[in-house]
Amino acid sequence: MTVWFALLSLAAVTYLFKSAGPLLLGGRELPPVVDRLAELLPAPLLAALVVVATFTDAGAWRLDARAVGLAVAAIALWRRAPFVLVVVLAAAATAAARAVGA
Amino acid sequence: MDRGPDDAVCRGAEPIEAAADRRRLKRLAMSVVAAVAPFGVAFGAVCSEAGMSVAQAMGFSTLVFTGGSQFAAVTVLADGGAAVAAVTAGLLLSLRSLAYGVVMAPVLEGPRWWRALASQLMIDEAAAIGTVSEDPALRRYGYFAAGLGVFVVWNLTTFIGAVAFGDAVDLIERFGVDATIPAAFLGLIWPRLADGEQRRIAGLGAVIAFLLVPFVPAGVPIVAAAAAVSIVRPWEPRSARSIESAGEGS
Numbered sequence: 001m002t003v004w005f006a007l008l009s010l011a012a013v014t015y016l017f018k019s020a021g022p023l024l025l026g027g028r029e030l031p032p033v034v035d036r037l038a039e040l041l042p043a044p045l046l047a048a049l050v051v052v053a054t055f056t057d058a059g060a061w062r063l064d065a066r067a068v069g070l071a072v073a074a075i076a077l078w079r080r081a082p083f084v085l086v087v088v089l090a091a092a093a094t095a096a097a098r099a100v101g102a
Numbered sequence: 103m104d105r106g107p108d109d110a111v112c113r114g115a116e117p118i119e120a121a122a123d124r125r126r127l128k129r130l131a132m133s134v135v136a137a138v139a140p141f142g143v144a145f146g147a148v149c150s151e152a153g154m155s156v157a158q159a160m161g162f163s164t165l166v167f168t169g170g171s172q173f174a175a176v177t178v179l180a181d182g183g184a185a186v187a188a189v190t191a192g193l194l195l196s197l198r199s200l201a202y203g204v205v206m207a208p209v210l211e212g213p214r215w216w217r218a219l220a221s222q223l224m225i226d227e228a229a230a231i232g233t234v235s236e237d238p239a240l241r242r243y244g245y246f247a248a249g250l251g252v253f254v255v256w257n258l259t260t261f262i263g264a265v266a267f268g269d270a271v272d273l274i275e276r277f278g279v280d281a282t283i284p285a286a287f288l289g290l291i292w293p294r295l296a297d298g299e300q301r302r303i304a305g306l307g308a309v310i311a312f313l314l315v316p317f318v319p320a321g322v323p324i325v326a327a328a329a330a331v332s333i334v335r336p337w338e339p340r341s342a343r344s345i346e347s348a349g350e351g352s
Contacts, residue, residue, distance in 0.1 A: 002179065002184075002185045003154055003158050003179060004158065004161075005185050006175055006179060006185040006188040006189050006192075007158060007161050007162055007165065007166065007175075008161075008165070009185070009189045010166050010171065010175055010188070010189045010192045010193065010196075011161075011162075011165035011166045013189070013193055013196075014166055014167075014168055014171065014192070014193065014196040014199065015221070015222065017193075017196055017197060017199040017200040017203070017224075018196075018199040018200075018202075018203055018221045018222060018224035019203065019217075019218060019221035019222075019224070020200055020203050020204075021200065021202070021203025021204040021205070021206060021207040021221075021224075022203055022206065022207045022210045022217040022218075022220065022221050022224075023214065023217055023218060023221065025203070025204060025207060029204065030200065030201065030204055032339055033336060033337055034197075034200065034201075035201055036336045037197065037331065037336055038197050038198040038200060038201040039198075039201070040299075040300075040303060040331040040334065040336055041194050041195070041197060041198070041328055041331060042170070042195060042198060042290075042291070042294070043291055043294050043295075043300045043301075043303050043304040043307065044303045044304055044306065044307020044308075044310075044327045044328060044330035044331060045174070045191070045194055045195050045307065045324060045327055045328060046170065046195075046287045046290055046291045046304070047287075047291060047304035047305065047307045047308040047311075047327070048307045048308055048310070048311030048312075048323060048324045048326075048327030049173070049174055049177060049283075049284070049287050049311075049324060050284045050287045050288050050291075050308065051308045051311050051312045052177070052311050052312070052315060052323055052324060053177060053280075053283050053284040053287070054281075054284040055312060056312070056315045058181065058182075059181065059182075059315060059316060059320060060315070060316055061312075061315065061316060065278070065281070066280060066281045066284065069278055069281030069284070069285060070281065070284050070285060070288065073281075073284070073285035073288050073289070074288060077288065077289060077292045082137075083137045083289050084136070084137055084139075084140055086285055086286075086288075086289050087140050087141070087144075087282045087285050087286055087289070088140065089285075090278070090281045090282060090284075090285030091277060091278035091279060091281050091282050091285075092278060093278070093281070094278030094280070094281035095276060095277050095278035096278075098275065098276070098278065
């Protein structure tokens, strides 16, 4: 129930964001502050997701094999590896760390 | 390339060049379409791990269809967060679709129902490929090539992930699938981190979220990370800020 409620609300408002330009704005521009927030918000939110998905578990700080995967991903990105390879390497490194009992 | 006042005239005059441009856009679109495949599988798998049905996983990928904000919402729900926190986290990430819509609106002409339908494809990839060229016909072509391509592959791979891992949630941990999400997000912000301002707010957002995790309900740390943008004072107009910093410099 919670899932469907969240899913449908998110879908509805996201669709308003997507369609406002083509359907409603008719060539008008966004207020500068909205433009600026849209440019700025992804960085802190995605960084927060990275940290929460890697270093926490069920509301507690936790260091485990996922950190190995993230470190490998960071090295791969720094070495300019293609996107797909970054993700595959992160999964492989995490799986390997778990296999040896990290 | 040369652009005439009317792109039909332009295409008539230079059919070979226009065809080459289309091929180049198609190749670009194909590469971004291929890149979303592993994340689609990961998204389906994460939904399974969170105890969601295949229908719910597919609902996110067809109806929400934004990638990043789907992951954010499902991550919050998986940790037992409230629906409001999940939706807020998702919306803060999908706000950029509003900006894409403004950029793409001039080339998405047609009947209202057609623009309404085309708007569902307003995602990072479609807006990116849709702004490679300046020619309206090529921009439209790029938008639909990337948008439709990603829509099909994203939904197909979500389905595969949800079904393949639905009966074997332990495989997610064994194959390290749970590590693909942070790796993917890191990949998404990586280009932004070249910019000092973006690096500062990303770092602060990460610290805020990490510190809050044990003390507030799931989802709130992600939403709270948005406050990091306040250090660069986004409410001040750009011109005022550049005048101010020029004043500081002298």
